[in-house]
Amino acid sequence: MPSPKARSSAARSGSVPCAGGNGRYEFVSLSRTPPPHLLQRQGSDPTAARLRASESPSRRRGSGSSTSSTGGQQLPEEDCMKLNPSFIGIALSSLLAIDLWLSKRLGVCACEDASWGSVRPLMKLVEISGHGIPWLAGAAYCLYKSDSAAGQEVMLNLLMALVLDLVLVGVMKAVVRRRRPAHNRMDMFATFSVDGYSFPSGHATRAAMCARFLLAHLVLAAPLRVLVLLWATFVGFSRVLLGRHHVTDVTFGFLMGYWQYNLVEMLWLSPVMLQSTIGQLQ
Ligand SMILES: CC(C)=CCC/C(C)=C/COP(=O)(O)O
Incomplete structure (x- = not known):
């Protein structure tokens, strides 16, 4: 037997x-x-x-x-x-198997005892830099402080983009309900219940969307533009290193965040709309 x-x-x-x-x-x-x-x-x-x-x-x-x-x-x-298993079925199962294997191999900061466990605190700082709360708080603060109509318009739209991102990722996670990797330690701060799920990575969607947003709406010198791109890439990569996500969660998250920026451009709140919104709030 x-x-x-x-x-x-x-x-x-x-x-x-x-x-x-x-x-x-x-x-x-x-x-x-x-x-x-x-x-x-x-x-x-x-x-x-x-x-x-x-x-x-x-x-x-x-x-x-x-x-x-x-x-x-x-x-x-x-x-x-x-x-007669279908070709697509076999391809998907193979991709998932590779994904699980690679994600486990790359989760080198998943805990303090892991091979790169000593850099886990640094990875957690990167995690915070892509968390929703600092981005929402930062955008709200800049909106409040901005004294130009153009600045207010950009910050209002950034706020709208961040909320849209949270909603879309939440819905996607609730529908797909993929579990986080087994080696993940769920010690993230300020999470929603859907954040128990893995697909897609909310940090990756936010990083990709915000990077596109910043590059499109802020006048930045070339080194800073490179820094923004590096930051977004690193936020995504750190999700796998921390053991929070599978590689496919992050890859899809980047694609989704990239696409979300197109949606934000389509839904862009114009100055006219902005004035009527502010008028209604006052
Ligand atoms: C509480 C707020 C405003 C946002 C939650 C942000 C969060 C913890 C997202 C989960 O990201 P991953 O899917 O990449 O783990």
Whole structure:
């Protein structure tokens, strides 16, 4: 009988252990039709039942409702789908496996005992620099202090962009509900409940969106522009180093933040709108 590890790696690699006719376990490729004695046994064998139970809910749903013929055997249609896994399915599973492996390897500051644990405090400073609270507070303060209409307009739109970002990321996290990496220590300050989820990285979306915003609306010297880009990149990268996120959470977060800036430009609050808004507030 194979060890549990062998069983799980076999399941991952597309072959499943089944109880053979002589009581021994055999590995059967999912891409081949199982021998008849295995097909007969699957109905009553507890191991086969357990394996079926571990299949995806979508496969379990509607089990036994329809059948198709394969080589004279009547197979449930769901099993035929299993025998022909789609190319996109395999590509996605491979990407996810690489993502998990790479994220774990790169999470070198995930705790003090990790290989780069000594730089964790520095990484946490980078984390704070991309947190929503300092950005919201900073934008609100600049809006309050700004004495030019142009400055007020930019800061109001930055505030609107930051709120939009929080809402969109919150909705996305609540829909996808991907768990954070197992090696993450949840010691972030000021989080919403959806921040228990991982996809996408809110820091990455904010960093990408704010970097585009600053580069487009502030007159900055070339070295400062480079610094803004470096900061945004580092904020994203630090999420993986801290073990907070998978690589794909951050990659998607950057893309989403980049796209969010386009949305902000589309929804841009003009001076006319600004005056009527301020008028209503007074
Ligand atoms: C409380 C406020 C205003 C914002 C929460 C910011 C936050 C903690 C986001 C989570 O970021 P990651 O998804 O990158 O971990």
